Amino acid sequence: MRGLKKVLLSAVAFAALGGVAQAAPAEKVKIGLVTTLTGPSAVLGQQIRDGFLLSVQQNGGKIGGIEAEVIVVDDEQKPDVAVNRVRGLIERDKVDFVVGPVFSNIAVAMFKPVVQSETFFISPNSGTSNFAGRDCSPYYFVTSYQNDQMHGVLGKHAQNEGLKRVVLMVPNYQAGKDSVAGFKRHYEGEIVDEIYTSLGQLDFSAELARIAALQPDALFTFMPGGMGVNLTKQFRQAGLADKVKFLSAFTVDETTLPAQRDDAVGFFGGANWAPDFDNEQSKAFVAAYEAAFDNVPGTYAMQAFDAAQLLDSAVRGVGGDLSDKDAVRAALMKADFPSLRGEFTFNHNGYPIQDFYLVKAAKREDGKYQTEIVEKIFDDYADDYAGQCRLGS
Amino acid sequence: MSTTLLVVQTLNGLQFGILLFLIAAGLTLVFGVMDFVNLAHGVQYMIGAYLAATFTALTGNFLWGLLLALPTALVVGIILEVLVFRHLYERDHLSQVLATFGVILFLNEAVKLIWGAAPLGVPVPEMLSGNVVLMDGVLYPVYRLVIIGAGLAVALLLYFGVNHTRVGMLVRAGASNPRMVSALGVNIGRLFMIVFGFGAMLAGFAGIMVAPILSVEPGMGDNLLILAMVVIVIGGIGSIRGAFIAALLIGLVDTLGRSFFGDLLRLFMPAATASQTGRAIAPMLIYILMAAVLFFRPAGLFPARR
Numbered sequence: 001m002r003g004l005k006k007v008l009l010s011a012v013a014f015a016a017l018g019g020v021a022q023a024a025p026a027e028k029v030k031i032g033l034v035t036t037l038t039g040p041s042a043v044l045g046q047q048i049r050d051g052f053l054l055s056v057q058q059n060g061g062k063i064g065g066i067e068a069e070v071i072v073v074d075d076e077q078k079p080d081v082a083v084n085r086v087r088g089l090i091e092r093d094k095v096d097f098v099v100g101p102v103f104s105n106i107a108v109a110m111f112k113p114v115v116q117s118e119t120f121f122i123s124p125n126s127g128t129s130n131f132a133g134r135d136c137s138p139y140y141f142v143t144s145y146q147n148d149q150m151h152g153v154l155g156k157h158a159q160n161e162g163l164k165r166v167v168l169m170v171p172n173y174q175a176g177k178d179s180v181a182g183f184k185r186h187y188e189g190e191i192v193d194e195i196y197t198s199l200g201q202l203d204f205s206a207e208l209a210r211i212a213a214l215q216p217d218a219l220f221t222f223m224p225g226g227m228g229v230n231l232t233k234q235f236r237q238a239g240l241a242d243k244v245k246f247l248s249a250f251t252v253d254e255t256t257l258p259a260q261r262d263d264a265v266g267f268f269g270g271a272n273w274a275p276d277f278d279n280e281q282s283k284a285f286v287a288a289y290e291a292a293f294d295n296v297p298g299t300y301a302m303q304a305f306d307a308a309q310l311l312d313s314a315v316r317g318v319g320g321d322l323s324d325k326d327a328v329r330a331a332l333m334k335a336d337f338p339s340l341r342g343e344f345t346f347n348h349n350g351y352p353i354q355d356f357y358l359v360k361a362a363k364r365e366d367g368k369y370q371t372e373i374v375e376k377i378f379d380d381y382a383d384d385y386a387g388q389c390r391l392g393s
Numbered sequence: 394m395s396t397t398l399l400v401v402q403t404l405n406g407l408q409f410g411i412l413l414f415l416i417a418a419g420l421t422l423v424f425g426v427m428d429f430v431n432l433a434h435g436v437q438y439m440i441g442a443y444l445a446a447t448f449t450a451l452t453g454n455f456l457w458g459l460l461l462a463l464p465t466a467l468v469v470g471i472i473l474e475v476l477v478f479r480h481l482y483e484r485d486h487l488s489q490v491l492a493t494f495g496v497i498l499f500l501n502e503a504v505k506l507i508w509g510a511a512p513l514g515v516p517v518p519e520m521l522s523g524n525v526v527l528m529d530g531v532l533y534p535v536y537r538l539v540i541i542g543a544g545l546a547v548a549l550l551l552y553f554g555v556n557h558t559r560v561g562m563l564v565r566a567g568a569s570n571p572r573m574v575s576a577l578g579v580n581i582g583r584l585f586m587i588v589f590g591f592g593a594m595l596a597g598f599a600g601i602m603v604a605p606i607l608s609v610e611p612g613m614g615d616n617l618l619i620l621a622m623v624v625i626v627i628g629g630i631g632s633i634r635g636a637f638i639a640a641l642l643i644g645l646v647d648t649l650g651r652s653f654f655g656d657l658l659r660l661f662m663p664a665a666t667a668s669q670t671g672r673a674i675a676p677m678l679i680y681i682l683m684a685a686v687l688f689f690r691p692a693g694l695f696p697a698r699r
Contacts, residue, residue, distance in 0.1 A: 038502070040612050042510035172672060194668075197651075198676045200616055202607055203412075205405040205537070206652045212532075213398045229512045229608030237517060237534045237606065239524045259514035259608050295511070 025320025026096070029063045030071070031311065032089035034082060034100030034110065037074040041225055043255045044102045044300050045074070048124050050293050051301030052099060055308035058288070063308070064315025075101050079109035086110050090117045096322050097122060099307055102300070104128045104147060104175065115139040118325060120332065122311065124304040127351060129178075133385030136349040141332055143310060144303040145272050146351050146383030147175075151182030153270025153356045153377045154220055154247040158187050160377075163217040163245065165192045169207060170222045172196035179222035179249060185384070192216050204231050208238045218245035228252065229259045236263040252361045254298030257369035264361045265369070270377070271359045272352075273302050273341040275370045282340040296370045302340050309337040343380070349389035353382045401533065402652045403645065408537050410644020411544030412603060416617055417624040417636045418551060419595030425631020426568040426588050429482060430489045433473070433496040434621065435614030436504075437593045441466045441600025442609045443504060446513045455518040455605065462601050463594060470593020474586050482585065497615070505611045512610035540602055547595070551633050564588055568631065623679060627686045629693025639694060643679050650678040 033052055036045035049072055056068055071093055075082035082101060089095045090113065097120045101107055104126040114121040115137045127146045131137065158166055168183065168191060170176030180194060192214050195207050211219060219240075223231045228251035235241060246252075246267040254275065257264060275286050275296055285305055289297040297305075310332065317331030318324065335346050345353050356378040359371040420434045444465050449458030477496060481489050516522075517536050524532040555561040566574045567584050575581040600614070607613065624643055628635025655671025662670070686694060 038505075040510075040610055042505065042611075043512075046510060196672045202613075202616065203405075203409055205408065206402055206648045209398060209401045209405060210652055226512050226608040226610045226613070229514060229610075230606070233514065233606060233608070237522070237536065239532045239534075255511060256608075259512035259610075261514050261516065263514070263516075 030095040032095040047300035048304040051304035124307040133388035136389035141350040148182035155183035155186035169195040171199040313337040348392040406645035406648035410641035414640035415599035417621040419592035421625040423592040432493040435618030436500040437596040438600040439614040441597030445601040445604040466597025467594040512608040515604040517605040629696040632695040635695030
């Protein structure tokens with residue numbers, strides 16, 4: 001009985017203290033990190049989690065000088081699960097920021113519950129066209145890219161190089177079709193064939209035989225995850241690597257290279273950053289990440305690290321007072337942090353304006369594999385949908 | 394050009410069929426002999442691939458990897474039999490499906506804990522990494538020919554083993570009347586364990602053989618399990634011969650359908666519609682084939698004699 005009284009008393013005292021401190025900075029910044037940690041794509045989600053937490057850890061467990069509580073939840077790559085869990089984060093845990101997810105279809109499902117509750121939503125990876133354009137929100141910020149841009153890099157490169165005949169091969173679903181559209185926006189040469197495979201296809205021998213028969217200058221493909229590993233291995237084994245230039249998006253990156261190894265070396269991709277990026281903060285990040293997690297960080301980890309830095313700068317910018325949403329928004333919009341990719345600014349729709357590069361898979365001296373920057377393709381590239389967004393006008 | 398493409402695609406189809414046979418053979422053996430629905434067959438295939446990746450990395454040689462992974466896959470199969478499956482033989486199919494599905498979930502996560510979620514790769518052995526020139530300008534990877542050879546060898550071995558050896562005789566007898574075999578003094582429990590272990594090893598062998606051409610990742614067996622099920626349904630449950638022919642049939646229909654169905658449709662309709670219809674229907678062809686077989690021969694093409 002006495003024990004209970006004590007607890008009650010201290011609770012009252014605590015509440016009173018809280019009351020006094022009303023206008024002062026929040027005592028704790030709560031962040032819900034929604035990412036994919038189970039299923040075949042878990043490795044992408046792990047990079048995002050690790051990249052984000054690395055930044056928080058480097059700041060001594062703080063965001064903007066205030067103690068941070070990061071609640072990591074797994075969306076299982078299922079939209080319904082993601083919605084349930086993010087509702088819990090908002091209503092039960094009362095988080096100040098939601099960071100996530102990996103996949104665009106999950107982001108689409110999470111979008112409404114998050115922004116309707118007027119919680120700031122930071123995407124470290126997915127960047128769909130609708131939220132960049134007509135459905136943009138003042139509560140939505142993207143630290144990655146608009147999805148089409150990554151495909152556009154390869155289209156632009158093929159155009160610049162004067163490649164005459166290109167075969168496109170993508171899985172037959174929405175993201176695959178978007179990929180084709182993104183490539184075509186910047187490429188004007190002849191598209192010899194568009195091959196649509198089933199999603200999750202394992203064996204590409206039939207398609208590769210067809211490509212060999214068509215003898216194009218280049219293949220552009222979008223085969224995320226295990227499909228990309230299978231494709232690059234089989235492409236190499238079929239003896240096509242010396243004859244057909246391999247251009248890809250989300251197919252050859254740090255999450256798949258440990259499996260693709262030598263088979264993917266020399267294959268091209270598009271990115272907003274690569275582990276060999278030449279600036280101080282990026283080098284420090286790559287070294288710290290590799291020391292902590294024993295794998296090479298990809299763009300996923302980089303964008304999550306930047307997301308944490310963004311939050312840090314914004315919380316600092318408002319002096320820790322998160323109650324004034326407009327002030328928080330203005331602080332986020334400034335993007336006042338040393339981005340790992342150097343220049344980084346937000347467009348009025350909350351999507352980044354940044355440079356894009358052609359990258360190439362390579363083997364490092366220590367035997368690990370990474371992508372490396374070949375050349376800059378786009379300078380300060382704003383996405384193509386920003387014009388449809390009415391924010392800030 | 395078109396004929397050479399046809400030859401290559403036929404070869405691709407055969408190769409895919411052989412791969413399916415390697416997986417389906419163990420499944421149909423266990424299903425036919427023991428009347429046991431083993432959904433976990435796909436994860437045993439995955440484990441074979443992971444073991445191959447581990448042992449190849451350790452020894453630096455694919456052949457050693459194969460030789461070490463094969464008995465390990467057998468041991469894993471037998472451990473699973475003793476721990477889980479043995480207690481399910483007497484139960485109905487629904488319990489078996491539920492329990493083996495649980496094993497799928499468990500092992501997929503276990504693999505992720507042990508090896509991590511990122512896909513692994515196994516390099517093609519140096520000796521077999523080249524290409525053969527089939528015809529003018531038509532290359533075919535040597536390793537794929539090796540897979541065809543390995544599959545044919547397994548088919549022969551199974552045929553001989555089941556039809557012409559004493560163990561094979563006991564297996565067939567155990568399939569048709571386990572009680573009688575037991576009454577004649579044969580330890581039927583051990584016989585089943587051997588059959589199951591062998592089935593698991595076949596699945597593991599398939600996993601090992603594909604490791605150099607496919608990515609080794611959690612859940613890699615789940616898609617193939619469905620195809621293997623289609624194979625044994627078309628071939629007739631429990632029939633090795635049926636599984637062999639059905640696997641080749643599916644491999645050919647799938648590969649040729651994917652590559653030529655659109656072109657075929659182009660003879661009847663405008664190009665744009667043809668390619669769109671083709672790409673929609675091609676992945677369905679094998680299921681249409683299965684539906685047709687089930688309609689005309691509900692027990693499959695080569696039903697095992699009971």
